[in-house]
Amino acid sequence: MDRAELLELFFQESGERLRELEASLLGLERAPGDADLLGLVFRCAHNLKGGSAMMGFTEITRFTHALEATLDQLRSGRRPVTREIVDTLLASADVLQALLAHAQRETEPAPAERETIERLIAVLAAFVGAAATAAPAPPPVAAADAGAEPVRYEIDFRVAPDLLRRGLDPLDVIDALADLGEVSAVVDASALPPLGELDPEQCYLAWTLRLLTRHPREEVERCVEFAVDPDAITIRSVGAAPGGGRAPRAIADDAAAVRVPVRKVDQLVDLVGELATTHAMLAQIVNGLAPERGTRLHEVVGQIDRQLRELHEGIMAVRMVSVRTLFARFPRLVRDLAAATGKPVVLETVGEDTELDKTVMELVADPLTHLLRNAVDHGIEPPATRRAAGKPALGTVRIAAFQQGGHVYIEVADDGGGLDSARIVAKAVEAGLLAPGESVSDDEALALIMRPGFTTADAVTQLSGRGVGMDVVRRNVATLGGSLTARSTPGQGTTFRIELPLTLAMLDGQVLEVAGQPLVLPLIAITESVRPAPGSVHVLADRTEVVIVRGATLPLVRLHRLFGQAPADDDPTHGIAVIVEHETRRAALLVDALAGQQQIVVKSLDTGYGRPDGMAAATILGDGRVALILDVPGLMRLASNGRRKTAA
């Protein structure tokens, strides 16, 4: 196992520990006396310290050490858990997160960050110092035991023969024990050699000590341990039955599951992708064979195709993770937002067991954060307004995940005032997104808030409302091949729904030919393909081209123009119009020909290309050609932008 693998494992585990730490801290805020939670919090910090020390991340070790010392004060009951301390601990968790991120990226904290770190360490140290200098209250265990029944201990005391030479004296132990209660000793002299062989500097004796004491067991142990060196000393509480009645637990959890670095799974996904490409090539060759020669081959290739799909599904299932860990970070977010806005808000989470591709999950975290932020900042009304409307002062934000068909849905709902269509339209006119007097449906009004440059926030708050909000959310979701919709009821709240594909790495694609180049469209986006009838293509006053298909007027996008290529044939009636649909809007894409369907392995475009509009990714086709995969939402955007630009 090399260092890179160790590091990956370390960051993976540390991330989980950190989330666990944060969740336990939030729990602790509600139940400050919960000893189990305190123990958990302490162990999280302790393990982060151990792991970071092993990996040589001294800064993290130093910080977790300070954190651990504070938690030890809380755990031992020397200091109570207050809101103030929980705030400090949550801030510490943030610092740890930042430190881990720096360690992972091999960057150094900025001066401002470093200041925060040092300030927190100082606060934590002051906390521990204050507790130490405060009258050292007796540990609660001892206090509880003070009036307890005396317990009888039997102590087997066997010392190493060279004990005396090391300057230790067994009598010290007996003296120390005598301070705790009644002691009686039975000497075992069976090891004593004949006088002639006796070395006066050696200790041959052993004792069985009996002690009757009210002091807790720890104190008894301490006497014995500190008085002598590592020697075989055993303490029994006579009559007590330590460790009785423990139910055997199932086999250790480790055996039931394996943890694999994501990188390894991704390698397998890639390999399955390559295999699919090779299979497509094979299929193409076999299809080219004369039928009488290829019958058996056709069968076998068909079989490979089915198995490949199963393999693909299987490997994608490995990448699926429950949204639980994603949702786990939101209670903290909502808590902080509620505190910052002065609105009491509670977060409900539903459907944490819903599974999602790991990559999709990572990418959807930001949009969700944004939606939650908006829900608290803009959705939930101030408590006074809520009370006046006859609603409970405590606002509720609900995040729910569920799967339906080939999609996963995540909804963020608030029980706030709802979106005001009239106000949205007014703002849209103000922002120049809508012509004055232009009428829109309620749905269209809601869609307006996702347009670039739109904001209804009266004041740009600390948290959100800079007018880059919903547009960015929608764009991020679209990048994932998903969509964002909103519905709202005045006075009752707003729900944003993100629809996501189950997986990203492979899709069923339709290969298109445009000016001699192959392009790929996700099959799921296509509703139908038609050859435009003569006279069905018109140019509108704003120079938009439309095609009329079965009575519906659809914007016509000539794909070759989009990619700056010369058309093979300029007459639309010689081409094919592929009708695509996205979020209830439709468009017709004009292509030269359709070139078959195949499973497409998505290769994301190098970030160096800056992801040109209208293109989602690339792939390698069965015949070995590289093809771009079209991004339907992007194409829709291009189509409507083009119209607005030419209209203006």
Added chain:
Amino acid sequence: MIRPGPARRPCVLVAEDDRFIRRIATMALERQGFTVLTAEDGEAALRQVREALPDVVLLDLIMPKVQGFEVLRRLKQDPATAGVPVIVLSSLGQESDVQRALAAGAAGYLVKAERYMQNLADELDKVLRR
């Protein structure tokens, strides 16, 4: 003291609640030819030692359910398990804990720090050849 016979792979129990450290230790030890058992809390550690009687135990002091010290104490007190050497895993800044563990019968200790795996190998050599 149970010594590994020439034909048998020596068996070590790693009692540690941190999955990261448990994994590292397991890999390092397996590479060195050990049979590795793991326990993620004190209760499981006690049970595993009683059932499997490993040649050596790596024991973290801070664990859920039953703390490391208590595990050590119970192991040393039970004649059936008292002979199993226990190496204590400790974090930085816990020197007093180390002293206490050694006094309570630990055969050695390891600090979770860099060069952990090398130290682990050295410490195991020391304990098993004693």
